[in-house]
Amino acid sequence: MTTILILHFPLSIKEMFQCGKTKTARELASAQVIEEEYKKLGSITYPEVITLILFLLMTVLWFTRDPGFIPGWSSLFKKYPGFATDSTVALLIGLLFFIVPAKTLSKTSNGESIAFDYTPLITWKEFQACMPWEIALLVGGGFAIADGSEVSHLSAWIASKLTPLGSLPVWLIIFISCLMVTSVTEVASNPATITIFLPILAPLAEAILVNPLYILIPSTLCTSFAFLLPVANPPNAIVFSYGHLRIIDMVKAGLGVNIIGVAVVMLAIMTWAVPLFHLSAYPSWAPMTANNTGP
Structure with a gap:
């Protein structure tokens, strides 16, 4: 969609490289709105950390499946050709989103017992509603x-x-x-x-x-x-x-x-x-x- 942006929001090459140019009032207002919205996000949450870890895990598994210069983990499944593919990794990581809890264990108000409220990162109801x-x-x-x-x-x-x-x-x-x-x-x-x-x-x-x-x-x-x-x-x-x-x-x-x-x-x-x-x-x-x- 870069072409849509170029067509409807053209940029001047001269303006792009004028780093020391004084910003207009509109640009300053836009920067302030972006900064305010960024502050509203707050600190990174537990579900966001888990999502980042799962994404990095998926990337590592993709690269190490069959890197070419060394045997990858797919060589463990030689007896099952076509079993270990990029789709296998994607489905496995996607399945983990329905298993990993969205909340950590927390103590009750008296500080003695541990309340376990199990809710996965993604529920099937949320998946059905948000899936395109x-x-x-x-x-x-x-x-x-x-x-x-x-x-x-x-x-x-x-x-x-x-x-x-x-x-x-x-x-x-x-x-x-x-x-x-x-x-x-x-x-x-x-x-x-x-x-x-x-x-x-x-x-x-x-x-x-x-x-x-x-x-x-x-x-x-x-x-x-x-x-x-x-x-x-x-x-x-x-x-x-x-x-x-x-x-x-x-x-x-x-x-x-x-x-x-x-x-x-x-x-x-x-x-x-x-x-x-x-x-x-x-x-x-x-x-x-x-x-x-x-x-």
């Missing part, structure tokens, strides 16, 4: 589209329709693939979009003897250019759900960023990315199919 179900369905629908496209062979069918692209110059193939991915990611989640297009573009690159990374890298980057519509990604949906923005406002703010993003990706993949990823040569790890081995 429409966003969960939106993201889950994206994953469902991805799996459905793979199981139903929709990806293979689209790949067969795109075979004429092999006769075009490589840069034009990359440009067309970037435009397609950028368009589809506006109505589907990033994982769904890339899951649909990677099985399509990889065989296309192999068929014309082009390094698959030459096409896959820019296409993957373009899946993040979801700036136009509320269904493009959860942050867009969250902001749009408040009702203060129209779809046309989001389109105006995101269209220019989409164009700039595709242009930057094209510039990068046609210049410094070539020597960086050795894109000019067909890699040894790419398969040699019957279509590209010749007669």
Whole structure:
């Protein structure tokens, strides 16, 4: 939503770097309001400390699951492939919020016995009231589209329709693939979009003897250019759900960023990315199919 802020609340670059500039009365009043609201927060509470600890624990578990340079804790579950994933960690930490008490043990007024009032950090009633179900369905629908496209062979069918692209110059193939991915990611989640297009573009690159990374890298980057519509990604949906923005406002703010993003990706993949990823040569790890081995 940075594009919305830039469009509706433009900042002057000159003013941004004038650190010693005298603040206006409006800026001073705004700073005072922010300071007052900050003081109202008070000191950090016990539930906030527990939430911070759980968040740090989740981050550590994510990084140590399979760091690559050393065996991670996921190696303990080799007999159960797919058991230890990032989703496993997220669900485990989320479950702890329903178990860890929201209050510490406290003594009664006579100072002898201990009163135990067990209330978890999050109750199911609070979860049902605060959970943005429409966003969960939106993201889950994206994953469902991805799996459905793979199981139903929709990806293979689209790949067969795109075979004429092999006769075009490589840069034009990359440009067309970037435009397609950028368009589809506006109505589907990033994982769904890339899951649909990677099985399509990889065989296309192999068929014309082009390094698959030459096409896959820019296409993957373009899946993040979801700036136009509320269904493009959860942050867009969250902001749009408040009702203060129209779809046309989001389109105006995101269209220019989409164009700039595709242009930057094209510039990068046609210049410094070539020597960086050795894109000019067909890699040894790419398969040699019957279509590209010749007669």
